[in-house]
Amino acid sequence: MTHTTVGWHVELEFKEEDDLHTRAAALVRLPDGSEVRAHGRASRHQVDPNQPRVGEEIAGARALNDLAMQLLSKAHEEIDSASGRTSHPIHV
Secondary structure, three states, rough: OOOOOOOOOHHHEEEEOOOOOOEEEEEEEEOOOEEEEEEEEEOOOOOOOOHHHHHHHHHHHHHHHHHHHHHHHHHHHEEEEEHHHOOOOOOO
């Protein structure tokens, strides 16, 4: 039996909207040519210290979580399509 190694590259980009808000955009390109995009956001309370890296970590984690949920939904739809029946939802 032959095993094929497949790799996915996930891109994350961050945008500091001001010193209180950070947005993250995530993108994964799948081997079939499809792309899945997701977004996350973080907000800092004005009395908290300005730590841009923390905002990126939170916004990035939220974008990756959104990406994961979209990939689970995509896989679920593909299972249903291939089997011709409605399967049980996939949960994290």
